[in-house]
Amino acid sequence: MYKTTYPKGFPKDFLWGGATAANQVEGAWNVDGKGITTAEVVEKATDRKKMSMDAVTTDSIKAAVADPTDTRYPKRRGVDFYHHYKEDIKLFAEMGFKVYRFSIAWSRIFPKGDEQQPNEAGLAFYDRVIDELHRYGIKPLVTLSHYEMPINLTLTQNGWASRATIAAFNHFTETVFKRYKGKVPYWLTFNEINTGTWGFHETGAIDTTMSKHDQMQIRYQALHHQFVASAIATKQLHEIDPDAKIGSMLARMQTYPGTPNPVDVQAAQLEDEKNLFFTDVQARGEYPEVMNRFFADNDIEIKMAPDDQAILAKYPVDFISFSYYMTTVTKADAGEQVNGNMATGGRNPYLEESDWGWQIDPVGLRITLDEMWDRYRKPLFVVENGLGAVDQLTADHQVHDDYRIDYLRKHIQQMREAVADGVQLMGYTMWGPIDLISFSTSEMSKRYGFIYVDQDDAGKGSLKRLKKDSFYWYQKVIKTNGDDL
Numbered sequence: 319m320y321k322t323t324y325p326k327g328f329p330k331d332f333l334w335g336g337a338t339a340a341n342q343v344e345g346a347w348n349v350d351g352k353g354i355t356t357a358e359v360v361e362k363a364t365d366r367k368k369m370s371m372d373a374v375t376t377d378s379i380k381a382a383v384a385d386p387t388d389t390r391y392p393k394r395r396g397v398d399f400y401h402h403y404k405e406d407i408k409l410f411a412e413m414g415f416k417v418y419r420f421s422i423a424w425s426r427i428f429p430k431g432d433e434q435q436p437n438e439a440g441l442a443f444y445d446r447v448i449d450e451l452h453r454y455g456i457k458p459l460v461t462l463s464h465y466e467m468p469i470n471l472t473l474t475q476n477g478w479a480s481r482a483t484i485a486a487f488n489h490f491t492e493t494v495f496k497r498y499k500g501k502v503p504y505w506l507t508f509n510e511i512n513t514g515t516w517g518f519h520e521t522g523a524i525d526t527t528m529s530k531h532d533q534m535q536i537r538y539q540a541l542h543h544q545f546v547a548s549a550i551a552t553k554q555l556h557e558i559d560p561d562a563k564i565g566s567m568l569a570r571m572q573t574y575p576g577t578p579n580p581v582d583v584q585a586a587q588l589e590d591e592k593n594l595f596f597t598d599v600q601a602r603g604e605y606p607e608v609m610n611r612f613f614a615d616n617d618i619e620i621k622m623a624p625d626d627q628a629i630l631a632k633y634p635v636d637f638i639s640f641s642y643y644m645t646t647v648t649k650a651d652a653g654e655q656v657n658g659n660m661a662t663g664g665r666n667p668y669l670e671e672s673d674w675g676w677q678i679d680p681v682g683l684r685i686t687l688d689e690m691w692d693r694y695r696k697p698l699f700v701v702e703n704g705l706g707a708v709d710q711l712t713a714d715h716q717v718h719d720d721y722r723i724d725y726l727r728k729h730i731q732q733m734r735e736a737v738a739d740g741v742q743l744m745g746y747t748m749w750g751p752i753d754l755i756s757f758s759t760s761e762m763s764k765r766y767g768f769i770y771v772d773q774d775d776a777g778k779g780s781l782k783r784l785k786k787d788s789f790y791w792y793q794k795v796i797k798t799n800g801d802d803l
């Protein structure tokens with residue numbers, strides 16, 4: 319007799335927490351020797367539903383660097399976590415966080431990106447953050463590269479387009495692995511690595527006057543360099559700190575077929591393959607055949623050094639992480655709709671969308687978890703999920719954000735279903751537990767947090783922290799290990 323059973327709730331050691339990125343939360347962009355990064359020169363988007371990365375060109379980088387006070391580049395503010403980290407971590411601990419995901423700014427450690435000697439003040443800042451987390455028993459989950467690179471590398475060698483960036487990055491990774499050995503159990507290499515095909519981010523400055531083919535050629539070559547750097551970082555970590563684990567990080571976006579017409583189903587399948595390609599390389603250690611065909615059909619040629627394929631095969635990641643905000647829809651005749659802009663994928667009449675046009679799909683999270691577990695059989699980690707919304711502060715300093723609670727509750731319910739389906743899920747770090755600067759709009763008013771920060775889009779405000787209703791809700795969720803939603 320084959321009698322089966324299945325998990326009825328989250329595993330006992332489930333890692334509940336929140337996620338941030340240095341360039342969106344820290345502020346203090348020019349103190350203690352920090353260098354300027356690409357993130358700080360991304361021009362503010364003028365269209366609310368567009369990604370600001372579309373507005374970046376070599377010229378805009380030069381303009382931003384020439385005048386650091388230019389208000390078109392507002393990301394340098396963050397919410398001053400650099401000076402408020404004790405207060406903020408105390409609030410995370412009060413909610414019961416088991417893990418806190420944050421990124422280390424490469425430019426705090428190596429201001430120009432490729433120096434030999436690290437900047438001690440930068441290393442010391444992350445010592446303080448990590449020690450503070452350990453005081454409360456919160457495990458650090460560190461992203462090595464979250465949408466930024468020292469601007470010097472972009473201006474001198476167009477960032478990841480150059481193979482030389484691999485050595486510079488792996489000098490940085492080796493430095494931080496050695497420094498924080500035994501203190502950081504989980505690492506991620508590149509945040510949302512696939513967004514390198516959508517826009518600027520870490521890749522370098524894309525000359526938008528180039529043909530689409532030439533732009534894609536540069537982007538995929540830059541991504542190949544990131545794949546190799548990621549595999550080398552995996553090797554380094556396993557040698558330096560054998561107990562620590564390292565993961566890949568994908569902006570996961572499931573694509574549904576617009577109709578049951580097989581040509582639409584096939585079009586959706588191809589979009590999905592193109593999305594999962596990045597995790598395929600990092601987790602399975604090789605380029606999938608379907609992408610080899612895509613490159614051949616589109617006349618894209620990836621230059622590889624003789625050892626690259628062996629390095630990719632030998633050092634796959636230990637676990638797979640992804641962000642999950644929305645799903646999209648495609649048809650065979652839709653063209654490349656996902657490519658330029660996250661928010662303009664096909665509309666799904668069954669889904670509601672956020673104020674920024676992101677289609678909200680909790681069941682899609684279960685679908686994606688089940689599919690990714692089937693495909694990779696490696697532990698999964700949801701490291702971003704959340705609702706960007708405009709919050710109203712009441713006269714008595716409260717934020718009644720039931721819409722945020724509703725969004726998160728529905729997604730956590732579906733994660734629980736996926737765990738019952740047999741998915742091995744390590745944890746959940748919702749995006750932006752404390753309000754921070756939005757990546758896509760560079761504004762403060764698109765808020766995700768359980769903790770409200772008093773700062774407006776112009777950077778004015780007391781920076782005072784206040785607990786929203788969702789703060790108490792998440793505290794209860796963690797306390798009951800996801801049973802009481």
Ligand code: BGP
Pocket residue numbers: 339342465509510569641702706749755756757758759764
């Ligand atoms: C992801 C990024 C984050 C974060 C989040 C929310 O794509 O990894 O950095 O910003 O999206 O996006 P936004 O800030 O644009 O609302």
